[in-house]
Amino acid sequence: MESKFMKGCEAIAEAAIRSGCRFFAGYPITPQNEIPEYLSRALPKVGGVFVQGESEVASINMVYGAGGAGTMAMTSSSSPGVSLKLEGVSNLAAARIPAVMVNVMRAGPGMGTIQPAQSDYYLMSKAPGHGGFRTITLAPATLQEAVDLTYEAFELAFRDRMPVIVAPDGFIAAIMEPVDLPDYRDPPETPAWAVAGCEGRDHINVLLNGGLNEEDQLAKNRIAEELYEKWDREDVRVETYKVEDAEYVFAAFGLAARICKSCVDELREEGIKAGLIRPITISPFPYAAFAALEDNVVKYVIDVEMSIPAQMVNDVRLGMKDRFPVAQVNTAGGLILDSEDVIAKVHELVKGV
Amino acid sequence: MELVYKKPEAINANPFPYCPGCMHGTVTKLIAEVIDEFGLREKTIVVLPVGCGTLGVLLWNMDNICSAHGRAPAVATGIKRTHPEKFVFTYQGDGDLGAIGFSEIMYAANRGEKISVIFVNNSIYGMTGGQMAPTTLVGQRATTCQDGRDPEREGYPLKIAELIAQLTTPVYVARFAVNTPQNVRAAKEGIKKAFQNQMDGLGFSLVEILSNCPTNWGVSPMATLDFIKDQTMKEFPLGVFRDKTEEAADEK
Numbered sequence: 001m002e003s004k005f006m007k008g009c010e011a012i013a014e015a016a017i018r019s020g021c022r023f024f025a026g027y028p029i030t031p032q033n034e035i036p037e038y039l040s041r042a043l044p045k046v047g048g049v050f051v052q053g054e055s056e057v058a059s060i061n062m063v064y065g066a067g068g069a070g071t072m073a074m075t076s077s078s079s080p081g082v083s084l085k086l087e088g089v090s091n092l093a094a095a096r097i098p099a100v101m102v103n104v105m106r107a108g109p110g111m112g113t114i115q116p117a118q119s120d121y122y123l124m125s126k127a128p129g130h131g132g133f134r135t136i137t138l139a140p141a142t143l144q145e146a147v148d149l150t151y152e153a154f155e156l157a158f159r160d161r162m163p164v165i166v167a168p169d170g171f172i173a174a175i176m177e178p179v180d181l182p183d184y185r186d187p188p189e190t191p192a193w194a195v196a197g198c199e200g201r202d203h204i205n206v207l208l209n210g211g212l213n214e215e216d217q218l219a220k221n222r223i224a225e226e227l228y229e230k231w232d233r234e235d236v237r238v239e240t241y242k243v244e245d246a247e248y249v250f251a252a253f254g255l256a257a258r259i260c261k262s263c264v265d266e267l268r269e270e271g272i273k274a275g276l277i278r279p280i281t282i283s284p285f286p287y288a289a290f291a292a293l294e295d296n297v298v299k300y301v302i303d304v305e306m307s308i309p310a311q312m313v314n315d316v317r318l319g320m321k322d323r324f325p326v327a328q329v330n331t332a333g334g335l336i337l338d339s340e341d342v343i344a345k346v347h348e349l350v351k352g353v
Numbered sequence: 354m355e356l357v358y359k360k361p362e363a364i365n366a367n368p369f370p371y372c373p374g375c376m377h378g379t380v381t382k383l384i385a386e387v388i389d390e391f392g393l394r395e396k397t398i399v400v401l402p403v404g405c406g407t408l409g410v411l412l413w414n415m416d417n418i419c420s421a422h423g424r425a426p427a428v429a430t431g432i433k434r435t436h437p438e439k440f441v442f443t444y445q446g447d448g449d450l451g452a453i454g455f456s457e458i459m460y461a462a463n464r465g466e467k468i469s470v471i472f473v474n475n476s477i478y479g480m481t482g483g484q485m486a487p488t489t490l491v492g493q494r495a496t497t498c499q500d501g502r503d504p505e506r507e508g509y510p511l512k513i514a515e516l517i518a519q520l521t522t523p524v525y526v527a528r529f530a531v532n533t534p535q536n537v538r539a540a541k542e543g544i545k546k547a548f549q550n551q552m553d554g555l556g557f558s559l560v561e562i563l564s565n566c567p568t569n570w571g572v573s574p575m576a577t578l579d580f581i582k583d584q585t586m587k588e589f590p591l592g593v594f595r596d597k598t599e600e601a602a603d604e605k
């Protein structure tokens with residue numbers, strides 16, 4: 001373990017190398033350029049490969065190749081670039097090739113702005129590509145968590161042979177914070193399933209991004225379904241903060257959750273019982289944490305997002321089974337959520353109750 | 354008895370999945386023979402396209418990976434860069450390489466990826482049923498230009514080999530055909546050269562091979578031979594457009 005004061009993007013890049021990542025391909029886009037810039041310097045030093053792709057499409061497909069050959073591989077981008085990568089993410093999921101994609105989310109739609117947002121929630125948590133598949137999608141709220149989750153993302157990707165998404169917002173990627181960096185570990189040996197030449201094997205390996213026929217495709221979908229169900233049981237991560245007796249429960253992830261957490265403390269000092277449920281995996285979503293909210297205790301659930309329209313709110317409603325009224329605080333355009341707006345909303349609710 | 358002719362080990366015993374008379378079969382077999390002759394089978398990764406070439410998944414007796422449409426050169430880049438000691442080639446059609454994957458092929462060529470590209474140019478989209486390809490000849494009919502390709506509307510056929518030979522980096526770029534026994538032999542030599550370049554670590558090689566699609570051209574396999582000679586080769590002359598093999602070897 002090593003402690004350092006680092007900028008968000010660079011810390012994420014360093015965590016990837018420490019986790020065993022040895023291939024990166026990406027195309028420049030703000031606000032994540034420091035990830036490729038850092039890796040262009042650092043990867044060759046550990047025997048890794050950095051390629052600046054000619055597009056996001058090319059980059060994710062390079063990752064598809066490197067991952068298919070058994071190397072821990074990563075790409076990063078920001079929202080408009082991620083749209084282009086989704087073809088590749090779908091193919092990774094289809095061929096069961098592990099890889100990590102970091103999406104430093106910025107405001108949209110379209111080119112939007114280069115400032116932080118959380119408006120890729122649906123895209124990152126529900127259907128990051130065509131054809132029906134899921135990913136584990138990790139949404140850090142601090143730089144330390146971004147480092148830890150990036151480090152772990154490679155383990156998860158290799159464990160399941162699936163793409164894993166790390167989705168910090170532009171704020172986390174831009175801040176400087178002290179971080180504890182995890183230890184370097186050796187990249188894995190070339191796995192048995194990888195396409196790296198059949199020497200020493202009595203069979204060839206084939207990585208198919210589709211079905212040989214309808215039955216084969218169905219069988220692949222069924223196998224994947226079992227994996228998704230296992231994630232729902234075993235891989236959900238959530239932080240609950242002062243929820244036990246809370247009457248006003250915030251639902252927020254990433255930067256919005258970080259802001260809400262300080263609002264919880266502020267409101268509690270005023271005597272208002274506030275709490276926070278913070279999904280860390282936005283997929284698989286922590287529905288159970290919302291289902292566990294007590295009928296006679298909770299007065300309001302306040303969904304707080306840096307996205308217009310609000311997106312996570314639908315998962316929140318599903319989780320708590322619409323038992324409580326929902327209030328909304330959201331912003332967009334790259335404007336960071338104002339904690340005063342959050343506090344004011346709760347005051348308004350308290351008065352109205 | 355001495356065995357003088359056998360199926361290459363680089364392909365399996367499955368029946369060829371291509372339509373009868375399709376030159377994808379010829380090209381597949383040529384590649385397989387070269388792989389065998391060079392003893393490359395166990396270190397090879399075949400990068401497949403989307404198109405009729407995808408059917409190679411039923412044939413290749415070597416590690417192989419299917420790409421998204423047009424992305425094979427990017428996929429090959431990821432493999433070769435992380436496994437420089439392995440042998441990596443892409444097998445792509447003209448829609449795959451010349452249209453949707455035009456950017457990927459140009460940049461892989463320009464970066465000088467140490468891969469080999471086999472480009473099967475049959476002037477049409479075979480797999481999807483005969484739509485116009487970037488290489489469809491002027492006047493040639495396709496389901497999306499039923500009165501024939503009109504340069505006013507669709508522009509002229511894309512000359513991939515010539516375009517790639519414009520770049521400074523590639524080591525070997527050539528065009529062959531497989532419509533006569535002589536041409537088949539020459540094509541095999543071209544494939545050998547491209548593969549040898551990769552084995553020698555020299556750089557990017559592309560071999561374009563003029564091919565047919567009896568099914569979607571709507572003519573008999575025999576008639577495609579004359580069509581290639583009289584029409585296709587007029588637009589796409591055979592030849593070597595770049596060969597800096599010796600130069601590249603000297604630099605090494």
Ligand SMILES: Cc1ncc(C[n+]2csc(CCOP(=O)(O)OP(=O)(O)O)c2C)c(N)n1
Pocket residue numbers: 403404405406422445446447448449450473475477478479480481486566
């Ligand atoms: C992203 C995407 N777009 C379109 C297709 C449909 N498609 C499949 S094969 C093909 C064309 C193949 O033509 P070509 O590359 O010339 O190869 P051929 O079949 O003639 O050998 C197309 C357009 C696809 N599979 N994926």
Ligand code: SF4
Pocket residue numbers: 370371372374375376377405475479480565566567568569
């Ligand atoms: S459709 Fe055309 S290119 Fe495809 S296998 Fe049949 S003849 Fe060959």
